Amino acid sequence: MRNLTLFIFSAVLLLATSSVKAGVKAVGDDTAPESSAPRYNYSLTNRAVTLSMGSWRAYDSYLSPLLYKGSGLKLMDERLKMMTKNYDKLSRYSETNLSFASLWNPAETASMMYFTVEGVTGAHYHLRPAKNFNVLVGSLINLELGARYNSVNQNNPISMVFDANMWASAMCYYHIHLKNRTLTFRDHFSLPFVGVMFSPNYKQTYYEIFSLGNYDGVFPVTSFGTRWQWRNKFSFDLPANFCTFRFGVLAERAVTEVNNLETRTMNVSAMLGVVYNFNTFKGNQKIPADYRNPIE
Amino acid sequence: MKGNISHRCFKFGSYLVGLSMALFSFSSCDKDLEVGSTNNAVENFDMLWKVVDENYCFFEYKKDSIKDWDDVYREYLPIVKKCRTKTELFYVFADVLNELKDGHVNLISSFDVSRYDIQGDHLDNYDSKIIRKDHYLGKNYKTAGGLKYKLLEEGIGYIAYTDFSNSFTDDNLDYVLKYFAYADGIIIDVRNNGGGYADLVDVFASRFAKKRTLVGYWQHKTGKGHSDLSEPDPHYLEPADEDNISFYGKVALLTNRNCYSATNDFVQTMKALPNVMQFGDRTGGGAGMPMSSELPIGWSFRLSVSPYMDIHKKYTEFGIDPDVRVDMLDADAAKGYDTIIEEARKWIKTKGN
Numbered sequence: 001m002r003n004l005t006l007f008i009f010s011a012v013l014l015l016a017t018s019s020v021k022a023g024v025k026a027v028g029d030d031t032a033p034e035s036s037a038p039r040y041n042y043s044l045t046n047r048a049v050t051l052s053m054g055s056w057r058a059y060d061s062y063l064s065p066l067l068y069k070g071s072g073l074k075l076m077d078e079r080l081k082m083m084t085k086n087y088d089k090l091s092r093y094s095e096t097n098l099s100f101a102s103l104w105n106p107a108e109t110a111s112m113m114y115f116t117v118e119g120v121t122g123a124h125y126h127l128r129p130a131k132n133f134n135v136l137v138g139s140l141i142n143l144e145l146g147a148r149y150n151s152v153n154q155n156n157p158i159s160m161v162f163d164a165n166m167w168a169s170a171m172c173y174y175h176i177h178l179k180n181r182t183l184t185f186r187d188h189f190s191l192p193f194v195g196v197m198f199s200p201n202y203k204q205t206y207y208e209i210f211s212l213g214n215y216d217g218v219f220p221v222t223s224f225g226t227r228w229q230w231r232n233k234f235s236f237d238l239p240a241n242f243c244t245f246r247f248g249v250l251a252e253r254a255v256t257e258v259n260n261l262e263t264r265t266m267n268v269s270a271m272l273g274v275v276y277n278f279n280t281f282k283g284n285q286k287i288p289a290d291y292r293n294p295i296e
Numbered sequence: 297m298k299g300n301i302s303h304r305c306f307k308f309g310s311y312l313v314g315l316s317m318a319l320f321s322f323s324s325c326d327k328d329l330e331v332g333s334t335n336n337a338v339e340n341f342d343m344l345w346k347v348v349d350e351n352y353c354f355f356e357y358k359k360d361s362i363k364d365w366d367d368v369y370r371e372y373l374p375i376v377k378k379c380r381t382k383t384e385l386f387y388v389f390a391d392v393l394n395e396l397k398d399g400h401v402n403l404i405s406s407f408d409v410s411r412y413d414i415q416g417d418h419l420d421n422y423d424s425k426i427i428r429k430d431h432y433l434g435k436n437y438k439t440a441g442g443l444k445y446k447l448l449e450e451g452i453g454y455i456a457y458t459d460f461s462n463s464f465t466d467d468n469l470d471y472v473l474k475y476f477a478y479a480d481g482i483i484i485d486v487r488n489n490g491g492g493y494a495d496l497v498d499v500f501a502s503r504f505a506k507k508r509t510l511v512g513y514w515q516h517k518t519g520k521g522h523s524d525l526s527e528p529d530p531h532y533l534e535p536a537d538e539d540n541i542s543f544y545g546k547v548a549l550l551t552n553r554n555c556y557s558a559t560n561d562f563v564q565t566m567k568a569l570p571n572v573m574q575f576g577d578r579t580g581g582g583a584g585m586p587m588s589s590e591l592p593i594g595w596s597f598r599l600s601v602s603p604y605m606d607i608h609k610k611y612t613e614f615g616i617d618p619d620v621r622v623d624m625l626d627a628d629a630a631k632g633y634d635t636i637i638e639e640a641r642k643w644i645k646t647k648g649n
Contacts, residue, residue, distance in 0.1 A: 064589060064590050065343060065347055065589060065590070066590060066592060105590060105592075105594070106334045106592050106594075107334045107592060107593060107594025108594070109406070109590075109594035109595075109596075110590060110594075110596065150588075152404075152588065152590070152596045153587070153588035153596070154586065154587075154588050154598055155585055155586055155587050155588065155598075156587040156588055157588075201516055201518055201526065202516070202517050202518050202519055202520075202524070203351055203353070203516050203517035203518075203587060203601035203602060204516040204526075204602065205516065205585050205587065205601075205602050207494055207495070207585065208514055208516060208529075208585070208602060211494075211495055211498075212514060212529070212531055214514065214529050260518070260519050260520065
């Protein structure tokens with residue numbers, strides 16, 4: 001019942017976000033031509049491509065009663081863009097990331113490979129409480145697919161990762177304008193509040209699920225009682241002569257407890273990447289003269 | 297002014313670095329993620345005992361045939377405390393696991409693999425030298441995947457399948473059954489087949505099923521209690537696709553005490569079909585799908601967690617009795633004949649069922 005309530009709450013939040021988006025479009029396009037805010041012809045997309053490398057830990061009671069430790073990589077592509085050209089309060093965020101980690105049991109006699117692909121999308125509302133300081137709050141939807149593979153297990157070598165969640169997200173940017181460059185500090189904290197995940201029943205084999213077709217209870221709804229997860233990305237953007245570098249720290253922790261099974265993953269990594277802004281001219285949109293089209 | 301900006305920059309940066317350091321420290325101080333000692337004998341024993349206690353699926357079913365698991369702990373703890381070497385500890389742990397009397401329970405280290413002797417003092421009821429005689433498989437047999445086959449005299453097909461880990465395909469089965477299209481019956485000899493891929497059971501058995509047939513029930517552990525098992529889930533065998541070749545004549549299934557695990561499942565599945573008769577000795581059992589676990593010391597072990605039952609909802613963990621009980625006779629063996637195969641031949645040549 002509690003899970004159902006959370007689901008309804010999430011759906012309402014999602015609908016509310018789309019209504020705001022629709023309303024904003026109407027105001028910006030038709031009913032507020034006299035707005036004092038500057039009108040922009042183009043809306044830039046802020047894109048950051050980063051690679052994180054660091055320490056990982058994973059525990060999956062379906063595979064082993066032991067904690068595995070090792071190192072891993074995460075390649076992340078993040079994009080942030082205002083939803084409409086003339087309303088500067090609502091932006092769209094999207095992220096795609098690939099994670100890979102190689103972990104070992106305490107005696108180093110067995111290894112675990114951890115691989116996931118994750119897609120995230122959502123919207124943020126911009127608060128801008130002070131000059132050069134922007135706070136964004138919003139909601140995200142994510143879909144994650146992957147697997148944990150244990151090298152020594154026989155009938156349970158794989159624990160499949162499949163989950164879809166709604167996240168609460170908060171981001172803040174602080175810009176420091178120096179003489180000829182702008183330094184940007186950013187922190188992005190997010191945590192899921194409701195979702196659904198794949199999990200076998202306590203000691204149910206994948207043979208029973210996929211070969212014999214017994215799917216009962218393998219897609220439980222999760223919320224704070226059964227999934228506790230957070231992710232924090234702190235970064236510092238440093239413009240150089242030819243590009244803007246991003247340095248940062250990524251920390252994430254996930255705990256799930258469903259079907260009497262428990263998983264825990266943790267990752268603290270150093271992040272390095274590049275940030276740039278770009279504009280896309282879609283469809284029949286004419287490219288203005290002051291933009292050079294490389295194929296013309 | 298410049299100094300002021302630098303000061304604000306430093307102050308704000310410090311806050312954010314502080315926040316990240318706090319999150320980092322919070323993560324690092326998480327005690328449940330600490331890795332304990334790996335070689336402590338008692339800690340390893342505790343974990344072994346606990347994992348088995350929470351996951352083994354036959355405690356209730358075997359309560360009259362195995363020791364109480366709490367008693368096992370009390371009995372072995374003093375022995376574990378006396379262990380001085382890893383090797384010593386390994387064989388004590390092997391004895392602990394063998395108390396479960398289950399061939400699916402093994403302890404695996406880099407120097408040995410423990411196992412429970414499923415055959416015990418029972419007869420072998422199998423002699424590979426006799427199978428290699430010309431009047432059985434001989435030297436001119438055919439091979440399709442893991443299946444060895446030959447058309448015996450009197451028009452009886454003979455298939456020897458000794459390892460469910462040695463796979464075969466639908467194409468292999470098509471060739472075998474096409475070859476036996478005009479046979480009076482088929483003998484499927486799965487003696488000494490210790491199991492392997494459970495997926496192959498239905499692939500093979502479906503070739504002998506005319507219609508959808510209930511062949512058993514599956515369960516799995518749902519929690520840590522000894523009787524926390526799911527409701528039995530019926531398992532139906534579907535007939536093979538029309539594109540594939542099937543055989544609906546008499547099928548004699550030959551078994552002995554070394555038919556274990558997936559082979560036990562195969563025998564159980566085949567016995568649900570009306571045209572199949574089991575000859576030989578009781579199977580070895582092994583009706584619980586095993587899963588792996590491990591110990592801090594670096595050894596892995598596996599144990600049964602997901603049991604299956606026959607069509608009467610009875611576990612076949614201790615084996616399946618044959619329809620026709622036959623032991624190999626020394627007199628027949630001396631003449632180069634396999635008593636069990638000969639009984640199966642007689643049945644196939646007899647009119648009616």
